[in-house]
Amino acid sequence: MSTRSTGTNTKRRSHPDTPDTAEAFRALVTLPPGPQHDTVRERIVEAWLPMADRLAGRFRNRGESTEDLRQVAALGLVKAVDRYDPGRGNAFESYAVPTITGEIKRHFRDHMWTVHVPRRVQDLRNRVRVAGQELAQTVPGRRPTVAELAAHACLSEEEVRAGLEALESFSALSLDAEASGGADGWALGDVLGTADPALDVVVDREAVKPRLAALPEREREILYLRFFRDMTQSRIAEEFGISQMHVSRLISRCCRRIREQVLEDAA
Template identity: 70%
Template sequence: MRTHAASKRHSHHDAPDTAARFRRLAGMAEGPERDALRQELVNAWLPMADRLAGRFRNRGEALEDLRQVAALGLVKAVSRYDPAHGTAFESFAVPTITGEIKRHFRDHMWTLHVPRRVQDLRNRVRTARQELAQTSISRSPTIAEIAERAGMTEEEAKAGLEALDSFSALSLDAELPGAGDGYSLQDSLGGPDAALDVVIDREAVRPALRRLPEREKKILYMRFFRDMTQSSIAEDLGISQMHVSRLITRCCTRLRDQAMLDQRDRVRPLKDAA
């Protein structure tokens, strides 16, 4: 016949029996004595926290750092646990510590913010691949096999596989695979296109250009679109080069002032509406 004490078992054979100490902690006021008892309980359950941290090894984070995060979760569990609820401390502490470790991965290990759903898919895909690797399959599992193993759609499996390779960002200074000559990712990126500014300027002065006299239009066309010199324009029109220079300066000033005025007229209604 089993005794009451023998029937009380923990999920870990070395889990400490701290129920009495937790009841005493719950009835103590804040102070040095309560802090000492809380630290005693943390030390007693620290091996469990280390075991939970070990489940997350080989995921890009040092085991010692994971143990520190698990210890932080244990401290929170000890501080928040209320024995009056009737739940064993271990049942309360395990999800608290595990959640703290997962939060650490989510908040500190990803270079870029990734939606939590995609992170969950990544974890499920990684687990499925590891399980399939332990079977008789001697090749890389297909997307369909991973999806079936993980209980997800193939589209979700693809998203999880992409996330597996997106845990950290590639430096722009990193040499591209197979380059061999120092060619980096940054070298393949484009730069600002000065022609875009020209397009904006042309569109800004188009209405004012239409209102210019025909001779001024022709002079500007010959100078800026046909790239003719002022002396060539003067000879073609039968006027002096000095006159051509004055006309170009006057037209450009008029176009600039009109473009600025049009811009102010477009901005003013937006300010009034705000």
């Protein structure tokens, strides 16, 4: 005699928090959008929430609060309920577990890393972390070597080193943290570079250089003596045998002309 699948959850439940909602799912797919459909959907989600909470508990102590993990797991559960097709004959649990777990892992990948690293390196980090935890039980008193981690995780030593570096990228130190190897009292923020105001001077100097070169020789030398040799206008006047007022007018006229030309070039 042949047997026919009757829908979801026909398999033996693997855990006490996996309820039998086969009938509810079969009813859900027949209901049109509306209050009755939403009520059945909410009933299914509530029934499976304990399982979602259990899956969230597997990721505790990883830098995220338990409540936030439960919310992410609940979001994954809702997605699983909305996407599940009981007509395929598979148990809802077998579909919901990877869906919820994947949602939690995406949360860690997208929101918990201070320094973004490629997905491949994140996977290496997880494999190296797990291998380190397992080897710590067999090599007490010391940290596993790179070679031991590589052999245990079936990775190359280069991949293990990349995973070990990623272990330090999950969270960042505060800028108030003491700098490693620095003088007493120095924080990381004290060794950060700042914008160099001299860079603006370089840009301005390069902008006026061709305009200065185009000036007549006398005006060019007057500007040089005034702004590079720091000579007074009276000394310059004596040097060229002209009045101080004439020197002042020449300097003002040259500076105004160069400024206008540079602004035109920039426009």
